[in-house]
Amino acid sequence: MSKIAFVFPGQGTQYVGMGKELYENNEIARKEFDKIFSNLDMDLKAVMFEGSEEELKDTKNTQPAIVAMSLVLEKLLREKGIVPNYVAGHSVGEYAAVGSAGFLTVEDAVKLTSLRGKAMSEVSAQVEGSMAAIIGLESDKIEEALKNVDGIVEAVNFNEPKQTVIAGEKEAIGKACITLKEAGARRAMELAVSGPFHSSLMKPAGEILKTALEEFNFNSATTPLIGNTTAKEITDVDSLKEELYRQSFGPVKWVDTINTLKEAGVTKIYEIGPGKVLNGLIKKIDKELEVVNIEKLTDLD
Template sequence: MSKIAFVFPGQGSQFVGMGKDLYENNQVAKNEFDKIFNNLNFDLKDAMFNGPEELLKKTKYTQPAIVAMSLVLEKLVREKGIVPDYVAGHSVGEYAAMGSSGFLPIDEAVKLTSFRGEVMNEIAEKVNGGMAAVLGMEASDIIEALKEVDGIVEAVNFNEPKQTVIAGEKLAIEKACEILKNKGAKRAMQLAVSGPFHSSLMKPAGEKLREEADKYNFKDAEIYLVANTTGDFINKVEEIKNEIYSQSFGPVKWVDTIKKLKENGVDRIYEIGPGKVLSGLIKKIDKEIKVISVNCIEDLNNL
C-alpha cells in the first residue's frame, strides 16, 4: 500500500513576506501564527512579513520563521484530509517535523527553534568556521579526501548522491576545497553562512540545547520521524531529545532519509514550507517518488 511522507525545508529557503498570504487569507493560519508570535519574546511577525532581508537572514529569525511557516502550512494540508505516515526535516526542518509528528505542540516547536537559532549563532561567532558545497563527487570519496587536511573539516550534509556539504575551520575548508577540486570534484565552493553548522565545532550548542529541551513538554510521537543523524525511525521522547542534542553537531543524512522512506512504502512526498529545495534533492535521490511542493495559499488550493 502506498504511503505518504511530509518533509520540511531547512535554512536558506526563507524570503521576506513568507507566510503573509496565509496570514491574511486564512483564519486558521492567522490563529496559529498569532499563537506562535505571542509565545516569543521578539517580533518574528515583522521580520517574516516585512523584513528587511538582512534581518530575516539572521539565524535567530531565520530558523523560527521557516519552522513557523512550515507548521502552519502543515496544519492546513491536514485540513484537506492529507495525513502523513512518516515525517522528516532537513536540518532545522527537523524541528518542524517534531511538531508534525506530535512530539511538541506547534508554538513550542517554534519556541525551541528560536532558542536553537540563538545558541547556534552564539557558538558560531566564537569559532572561526564555515561550510562549503561539493558537487559532482561521491560522498565516500569526499570523506576519504578530507583525511588529508590538517585541522577540523567534516562531511556534514549528505544532500543527494553528488552533492555533499562540508563544514569546519575556515582554513581547513579552504584547503579541503583545493584538494577536492584536484581529485575531481566539479565544484567546491564556500557557502555564505555564519558558522560550521552540523560539525563537531558546534558541540557546545548541543549541550545548551539538551538543557533547554528538558524545559519542554515532549510526548511520544504519533507518527514516526526519520532522524537526520541516523536515517532511522524514532518516536520516543528520549530518542528525540538525543536527536536534538546530536543533530546540532551531527550530520544530515538526507540521502539515507529518503531511501528509508522509500523502503517503507512511501511513493508520495509533500514538501511543506518555504521554497522547493528538497523537491530538487529528492528527485536526484529517487526519480520514482512523486514530490508535491506546498509553499503558498495557491498550492494549498490546488491540492
C-alpha cells in the first residue's frame, strides 16, 4: 500500500503577507495562529502580515514565521482527513516536522523555532561567515575539492544530486567558489544570508539550543520523523533532542531523506508551507514521486 509524507520548507521561502489569507478566511486557521502568537514574546503576527521585507528576512523572525504558517496549513490538511505516514523538514522546516510528528504542541514547536532563530542570529553576528550554492557538480566531488581550500568551508545542504550548498568563513567561501568552478561546477554563487548555517561555525548556537530544549515538554512521536543529519527515522524524545542539537551545526541530507521516504513506500508527498522549493528539489531526486503543494486555501479545496 502506498504511503504519504508531509514535508516542510526552510528559510528563503518567506514573503510579506504570508499566512494572512488563511487567518482572515478560515476560522480554524485563525484560532491556531492566535494560539501561536499568544505563546511568543514577539509580535510575529505584525511581522508576517504587515512587516517590511527587511524585518521578515531577519533570521529570528523568518524561522518562526515559516514554521507557524506550515503548521497551520498542516492542521487544515489533517482536517481534510489526510494523515501522513512520515514527516520531514528541510533545515528549519524540521521544526514544523517536530510539531507535525507530535513531539511538541504546535505553539511550542513555533516557540522553540523562535529560540533557535534568535540563537542563530546572535552567533551569525559574531562570526564572519557565508554560504554558496554549487550547481552542476556531484556532492562527493565538492567534498573532495574542499579539502584543498584554506579555512573553514563545508558542504552542508545536500539539496539534490547536482545542487549542494557550502558554508563557512567568508574568505574561504570565496576561495571555494573559484576552486569548485575549476573542478567542473556550472555555477558557484554566494548566497545573501546572514551566516554560515549548518556549518561547524554555528556550534555555539547548538549549545544555546541544547539548554533551551530542556524547557519544553516533549512527547514520543505519533508519526516517524526522518532526521536531516542522518536521514533515519526518529520516534523517541532523546534521539530527537540529539538531532535538533546536531542539526544546528550539521548537514541537511535532503537527497538521502527523500530516498529514505521512497524506500519506506512513500509515493505521495505533500509540501506544506510557503513556496514550492522542495517540489523542485524532490523532482530532481526522484521523478516518480508525486508532490502536492499546500500553501493557500484553494490548494486545500
